[in-house]
Amino acid sequence: MNGVILVVLTGIAALVYQPTSDRVVLLPAPDGSVGKVIVRAAGEEKEIAQAYGTAAVKPGGSVQSGSETEAEVATHYADVLKAQPRRPASYLLYFQNDSDQLTAASEATLSALKQDVASRPVPEILVIGHTDLVGSSEYNDTLSLQRAQVIAGMLQQLGVQPRSLEVTGRGMRDPLVPTASGVEEPRNRRVEVSVR
Amino acid sequence: MKWKEHGSMRAGWLCWFFLLLAPMAMAEEAGIGTIKTVSGNVQVKRGTQIVPAQPGLTLQEADLVQTGAASAVGIILRDKTMLSAGAMSVLQLDKFNFDNKTQQGALQATLRKGRLGVISGAIAKHSPEAVQFRTSTMTLGVRGTEFIIEAQDRGDTP
Numbered sequence: 001m002n003g004v005i006l007v008v009l010t011g012i013a014a015l016v017y018q019p020t021s022d023r024v025v026l027l028p029a030p031d032g033s034v035g036k037v038i039v040r041a042a043g044e045e046k047e048i049a050q051a052y053g054t055a056a057v058k059p060g061g062s063v064q065s066g067s068e069t070e071a072e073v074a075t076h077y078a079d080v081l082k083a084q085p086r087r088p089a090s091y092l093l094y095f096q097n098d099s100d101q102l103t104a105a106s107e108a109t110l111s112a113l114k115q116d117v118a119s120r121p122v123p124e125i126l127v128i129g130h131t132d133l134v135g136s137s138e139y140n141d142t143l144s145l146q147r148a149q150v151i152a153g154m155l156q157q158l159g160v161q162p163r164s165l166e167v168t169g170r171g172m173r174d175p176l177v178p179t180a181s182g183v184e185e186p187r188n189r190r191v192e193v194s195v196r
Numbered sequence: 197m198k199w200k201e202h203g204s205m206r207a208g209w210l211c212w213f214f215l216l217l218a219p220m221a222m223a224e225e226a227g228i229g230t231i232k233t234v235s236g237n238v239q240v241k242r243g244t245q246i247v248p249a250q251p252g253l254t255l256q257e258a259d260l261v262q263t264g265a266a267s268a269v270g271i272i273l274r275d276k277t278m279l280s281a282g283a284m285s286v287l288q289l290d291k292f293n294f295d296n297k298t299q300q301g302a303l304q305a306t307l308r309k310g311r312l313g314v315i316s317g318a319i320a321k322h323s324p325e326a327v328q329f330r331t332s333t334m335t336l337g338v339r340g341t342e343f344i345i346e347a348q349d350r351g352d353t354p
Contacts, residue, residue: 020348022331027342035316035341041334057333077344080313083268083280085232087315122232122252124272126296163230163252168296196272 023056024048025068025077030087039063088196089116092176093151095189102154110154116195117160124196125162127152129169132188133181137171145169151191162195227254228292229273236267236283261287263310275301277317284349285310294319302326309349315342 028034028051036049042061048054052073054066074081091113093106102110117123129148131140148167155165175188231240231253238249241260247253249261249269263269263285271279275294281287286308294301301319303326312329320327320338329336331347 022333022345022347024334024336024346025344027344029342036339037341037343038337038339039334040337057331061333063334073344077282077311077313079268079282080280080311080344083233083235083270083282084313084315085270085272085278085280087278088272088276122230124230166296170297196276 021056021058023054025052025054025073026050027052027073085196086120088194091116091193091195093191093193094186095147110158113193113195114155114158114160117155117162120195123162125155125160125165126194127155127165127167128192128194129167130174130176130188130190130192131172132183132185133172133175133179134184135172137173141169141171143169144171147189147191151193155193227256228259228289228294229255229271229277231255231269231271233268233270233280235269237264238262238267238269255289257289257292259289261285261289273303273317275299275303275317275319277303277319278313278315279305280313281307282311282313285312287312298322300326304328304330306330307345307347308332309347311347312345313342314338314345316340 026048034051038047039055041057041063044063046063052068056064094103127148129144131144152167177187179185231249234249240247240249269281288306291304299318299322303319316338327338
């Protein structure tokens with residue numbers, strides 16, 4: 001008898017899951033942080049901000065909040081999660097002071113970058129040059145683009161074969177370490193290579 | 197900041213720079229994003245044209261991405277927004293623009309049916325109010341996050 005009830009309950013649970021309305025489930029980022037989604041329907045607006053929190057639109061346009069477990073999400077949405085492309089990665093390369101040579105650490109980064117590009121199905125690369133806050137913005141725009149071009153040239157020379165390669169210079173607009181104008185800062189003299 | 201350049205070095209790099217022009221030109225007409233993963237039967241409807249989806253296919257604004265049974269697709273848009281759709285899904289990329297320099301732009305997409313995973317990108321980070329995902333019954337505002345949308349098949353999708 002108890003077994004029968006259990007089967008019936010399990011059946012009901014399965015029916016309950018069968019979503020009959022549009023819904024959204026919020027996921028945590030790999031670092032555990034959770035953002036927010038604001039769900040607007042005809043009759044209501046609700047915010048979800050918890051990992052695996054859900055919101056479903058009911059007939060009439062009200063929004064019902066709920067939650068799933070990590071395991072349920074992994075099962076219900078296995079194909080969606082599996083189809084996710086590899087996350088983009090970003091590499092920072094630094095120049096030795098007063099030279100166009102990379103630092104030793106950055107040589108190693110370059111080789112990791114090469115492997116990353118080779119392992120992606122359709123690699124696209126964006127090379128962004130930056131400078132510190134010494135000099136005029138025009139001068140630094142030119143310098144940052146030059147740095148990016150040097151790195152792009154190195155990648156080509158290493159035999160890196162992306163599907164597309166875009167080169168840009170952001171000058172002194174985007175310092176990694178904010179400083180006052182005119183301050184020499186090695187960490188800002190960098191090229192960022194973004195791979196996706 | 198000081199950054200010496202040697203004439204011969206510069207000539208060498210200049211050479212490489214010209215070799216780079218071809219892929220750079222390609223990047224300029226790169227569209228709004230690229231298909232990265234495909235399994236099963238996936239196609240892109242562009243106006244009256246139907247293009248079979250394969251990794252590397254460039255997407256355009258207003259494209260309709262459709263997946264068949266036991267099929268899935270993964271996409272990265274130019275602002276690094278990542279989209280993945282499961283089986284029997286129809287995703288319309290209504291609107292997309294993005295400026296790489298300022299990181300500003302706009303993204304609007306509609307899931308007509310099926311299931312869509314979203315990992316938000318630079319636009320959601322820098323101008324979240326410019327990002328909108330929709331189904332026929334709901335509209336989502338996004339504040340830098342990852343989520344899955346599910347939309348019922350109401351029989352009115354192509």
